Amino acid sequence: MSSIINVVNVTKVYKMGEAEVWALKEVSLEVADREFIAIVGPSGSGKSTLLYVIGGLIRPTSGKVYINGVDITTMNDDKLSEFRHENIGFVFQMYHLIPRMTALKNVMLPLKLRGLSGREARRRALEALKLVGLEHRANHRPTQLSGGEQQRVAIARAIVTEPKIILADEPTGNVDRKSALQIMDLFTRLNRELGVTIVMVTHNLELVRYCRRAARLLDGRIVRIYTSSEYRKLAEDMTRGV
């Protein structure tokens, strides 16, 4: 299988006054097309930073990030925004829906950005909401939805532009267990049926079983990549912190 994401020797250093904080240290990671991969690790290990570097929201201090063979680290801000819009969908722990908009309008937003007509954007947004099982909640505002429903609307917003990649940052971190499993089932369907590559940051090892591989970060480095048959070992390593 060809790789759709290729992270090569990426380092990210934050300057805090005189001090330097190394969020990522020469991280390399290759993600295959249509793969569902988890990035795990303790808080502050650099999981989210790696996710945002892949998504072009954070520019690495050094190293390269190739998406579909295109080096996104050399793109200017506008090009990167366009590229992100075309290729990547984000799902955040806190959903980040726009509170004044209905579920439908939230999902329509990326399509409006694409310049689609109101009717076409509405049709596609309703399709996306149907896919996540929320078409009946289309006209509800985020405050009228449960956490799990809000996250499913956020997923609909992420997939409505039919991106090749979904980057999910702790997507179940703010929902109950039942909703978390629903969301994971949804991701699995998107991955298997629509062929969307999913990179998911999580600290919940129960969810890793949905993924084919899991990359474990510790202190800004990928210490090991585990296959699905090695998840028991992953759990042991995580517990021991090695």
Added chain:
Amino acid sequence: MKLVDYFSLAFDGVKERKGRSIGAVIGIVIAVVALALALGIGEAFRAMFYETLRRAFGPDIIYVMPTEHLTESDILIMSSLPNVEHVIPIVGQGVLLKAGTFERSVMVYGIRAEYLKFIMGVEDLEEAIEEGSPDLVGLNILVGEYLSYNYLTKTKLIEIGQQVILQGVDRTTIAVVTGILKASSGPGVAFINTGSSVFMDIDTFFRLFRRDMTYDLAIVKVKDVNRVEETIEIIKAYVPQAEVFSLKFALEQFGIFMNSVQIFLGAVSGIGLFITGLWIFDTMTINVVQRTREIGVMKALGFKKRQIMFLFLAEALVITIIGVAIGAVVVLGLAQVVGIPMFGALIKPKITPFILLLVTLTPIATNIVATLAPAYRAAKLDPVEALRYE
């Protein structure tokens, strides 16, 4: 992204912050109304005074105003100059008019009868006579309508044939009223208020009030209006001690004066716009802070910096357009009812298309400038920091 979608998103944003948005709209309405009415009053004054100047001057008239006096020889010289049809010398004196128990300070003018019709703006002097006859010889005088009749008590103050006393500084005389002159609206030629003045034969006037036989003013009527400027230059050469000017010059000078007045009025009322701009700046700054995470989401979705900037500018534009639209309606309504009483009439603001355009574009420009900094700050936000903003 389509323009309509920017404004649709902007309108949603404005609706979400109803309180601040309504406050900003009210501020803009007040600023627009204040600016439009100030400029409209200025414009009304300009129009009224232009009309007065036109009535007083006429395109074929040149005014010659000496620093001291004009002599008979000056008048004769001017009369002989090319393009001069005739010269009307005018001389006046403030006196106390006494008619029985009625007393009033008035201007008495010495003028030849054939020129009075010109001052009155009629072809035949008979047309300007309300009552009596236009005989202007000896101690006969013609008095303005407002002197002869009290409109409040509806009583006659001066009768035809009545003897009145004209008490000057050095000389007092008795004159006979032979005619009442019709009042014209506003000051007429040479700014003489004919309705409240007294006219007498010029030779009698010289004998009584101006023994040096000099004039205060001369009005030159030209034959060819296209050569007015050239004639002015010639008169200046022959009468260097006088200010010589025409309608064009007066209008130019008055225009410069009125422009200054309007700029001043506009600047004073423009303070309202400045304060509105500050309010918009404040509103949009708070807006950006409150929507920091939303901006992060938009960036993650692929919004470019300029698109985010334009979203905030569109929001300021929506607020401003609502304010300007309401303000324009209020202005057009108020312009029909408010005014400043002057010369016995109510001077109502004159809201021209230019004023409407100005009070539309100025708040838009001001508020866009006021929004630039917060909008730029929004566009420059780091997406990840914005997403993590609490």
